Amino acid sequence: MKPAPFVYHRPATLEEAFDLLERYGPEGRILAGGQSLLPALNMRLATPAAVIDINRLPGLGAIRLAPEGLVIGALARQDAVERSPVMAQSAPLIAQAMPHVGHLATRTRGTFGGSLAQADPAAELPACVVALQATMRVARRAGTQEIPAAQFFRGIYTTALAPGEILIEVAVPPIAPGWRSVFDELARRHGDYALVGLAAHCRVSDGAVADARLVFTGVGLAPVRASRTEAVVSGRRLDPGVLAEAGRALEGDLDPPADVHASTALRRHLARALLTRVLTRLVGN
């Protein structure tokens, strides 16, 4: 389990990083926290010609409150995000999801942006940023571009990032009054990729769901927004009848894959159980 030979670069500036990305094209892979890339290299699932280590790029690790919301630097370590005092207030969905992202040991190295750019279909953070309608800030030589989170995740390990582009930060809009968040997932062991996870960000009014954003993870090629289900629950009080109707609508929203951990039928079943659980918590106290 040794990686195939590669060249290692550690650019000091974004400009140098762009040079390297241009030089290697698809043969250059960006190294951030390395929690996905290094196993892939060691297993020879990835055999890039060059590894471009962006850990020394300045200013990408900050977590700050800005007029447009909470801005999380792509190189912020996951455990820094988890421990950030502003997170519970400004992005409670992310705060709830963080303990599920791998294990404490991997979170000390793994980065917030790395998890998003990796776009693992079972990862927690992509679902969260989609539910929060966050903005992904992407740097390229020509300047910085903003991509809505909903358009960022394109498929398994596939994002809207074009060759030569680097995700530099994520802006989470301020939480509007009345909006609540619940993240939960079902995993065989704590820290595993979830069999199914749900990032829910909803406006709750008078004990009913007024606006719903329900984004599932682990059930598709990318985060899956359950829009049929959202339509069923929006504006209604969650009685058992509505929950059952929502569960049926979810069947139409999800077409989960089967793998060694769970069949399609099991994932559907668990998604429904999780939906009921999360919605009940959302409207509860």
Place this chain on the structure above:
Amino acid sequence: MSEEARSAGARITEGESYIGKSVVRPQTARLLAGRGVFTDDIKLPRMTHVAFLRSSHAHARIVSIDAGAAKALPGVVAVIAGEEMARVCGGWVGTLAHFKGMKSAKQYPLAIGRATWQGEPVVAVVAESRAVAEDAVARIAVEWDPLPAVTDPETALDPSTPVIHPELGDNLAFELELTSGDVDRAFREADAVYSDTFWMGRHTGVTLEARTILADFDLSEQRLTVYHSFQAPNMMQDILARHLRIPEHNVRVITKDVGGSFGIKVHIYPDEMAACALAVMLGRPVKFVADRFESFLSDIHARDHRVKAEVAVKRDGTILGMKVDDLTGIGPYSVYPRTSAVEGNQTVRLTPCGYKFRDYAASLKVVLQNKTPMCQYRAVGHPIAFAVMEGMVDRVARELQLDPVEVRRKNYITRDMYPYTSPTGYFFERLSHEEALDRLLEISDYPALCAERDTLRSRGIYRGLGLCTFIELTTPGPAFYGVGGARISSQDGCTIKLEPTGKLICMTGVTEQGQGTDTMIAQVVATAMGVPLDDVRVLTGDTMVTPYGGGTWASRGAGIGGEAALLAGKALKENVLKVAAAILACEPMDLDLRRGRIVDAGTGEVRLDLGELGRIAYFRPDTLPKDFQPELAVTRHYVPRHQGFAFTNGIQLSHVEVDVDTGFVRLLKHWAVEDCGRIINPRLVDEQVRGAVVQGIGAALFEHCVYDEQGQLLTGTMGDYLVPMAAEMPEIVVDHVQTPTLFAEGGFKGAGEAGVAGAPGAVLNAVNDALAPFNARVTRQPITPDVILKALDKL
């Protein structure tokens, strides 16, 4: 502690006893300081590394191998395939004579002509670094002709299924029929008969330190030195000597620190044999470290049993008789030299052993398949046997609406029945089922747990309690392997020598795998001698130095190694007192050795320091009588002669909560009461039991080697193969009953496997108890959410 335990204790020593004390393992500080030396830490001059091209197919003919590009890569030392390797290291067959009719095919270090499981080593590449060796492996082009794979044991013997080794005639490696008493009559006379089929999934033992070997052949002296992460260095020495045709005294096997083994590291692996053969062929040291991919594909797997069980009972829960049919798949070869028939054999022999019914019939079929070879892993056969037996006992209780505790009590072999021989031929000197059950009920407050369970059910919370009575086979004599022709020692030796300053160096044939063997041996020696524990240093695992022995397996370290240490300590003490008597001009019987000093046996007055005795014996023997020769190094050996095995027993209780919406199981708490005879170090025994319970829970809920129909392993990484992790583990309470064996002076039996033996059955029964309100029941391990939801008709 029982009366006989106390009296046996008095026989061990008159001085300060370390037996029964939780002394800290001396190597703990060293390991925590990072000064452990594991095999991969050893780096020799001119050392090379080997990587293997392994079969990507479960079954395929090797049409051609093109290694030109690999050989051309800078840093590559050699690329060697099966036939060339076989000229140096011939093949082996994993059968034992006492398994009548057993058959297996000849296996070679590298596949010749055909690969029979995904992961079988085919080509060895030796290079200056492991990375270069792997680069070269990637450049080898093998043309494969895929053959149909035999994967399902149920159809392995069908006429339409291909025969894996045509020379064997069929895919049957071993079969066994056991009968005792009159089973048909028992079933005729029964008020009720219940039957179930259990599936115990294939899993493996994931060692923190992977299999590692470093072989160094000195051409000038024709000497082979092998550093090996292994359990049985003398067995390896014997096998290397015979298969590489090197005189036995020129083969030295050294086991440094070992990071877990669990039975994984006691078998002959083709890649390890290849590494040693390569060292001989190349005259350079060759290191092989299995990476995690290789571990999952090539470490032995275990279990994979389908057991049909039928039990005949009276209305009051009395078990009259039982029928068991076990089918197990073992991969394409029976593993050398212990064979892959042992687990099935033990499964069918252990199943009825907690209970007194005599009418028993068992049928066993061990079949070949194109999957990773299976062999003995911690608690061989036990967890299957007791999950089946105890699952059936709980079934009886449920069907007849009886208390599971009372059904057990009614059927146990009772304290007045010992010594007792089981219907399957196992001899029990004395077990303590009733005492262990009483202790368990007390420490767990079982009635309160039952009441809480019943209350919570009405609130939609489904908790369950599961009992599992077990016995454990420990301390085996030669009946296990020796009588079948395997050159595996069941005896062990212990050498102790007194250094001139009065310190002791102790060498033992049993080995240290992280479980604390060396601590336990030191405690026994210090107690037998009458010296402070700090004055004893224990050395294990060097065939050039340590007395010949079996090493670590079948929970034999304390029962055999401990007894040998006790005998050696007593013998050396006797010799020391003779020297002291010569110095002090008195009789040895007037003296004693206590806390490292020669004292007057009557008054306890200090007469002579042990260091002063050493000084005189080694440097001034001229001051001793002319006809007296001090003997300050002794060796004693021990093998159990009076019983085949020292059986132990115990009972476990699992408390779980099942989420009936998701099928997830939460482990709330676990209790284990076991009886390993006299306990040498309570903390080490408790941690052995806890670690083993965790492995048993792994089998019950998580660990599974899943294959597709083509024989491809789908769980080949730590992401897909779920080992139990701390967050999911419950508190594990361990307690003991002590029934020392009277066949050995120490009274020690084994404790290494008890936790694994009982945990899966306890968890299975607990889950089924939780599911009882739904009239649902599971009989398949691992018990995944899928299994539970299907039992609940929700999937």
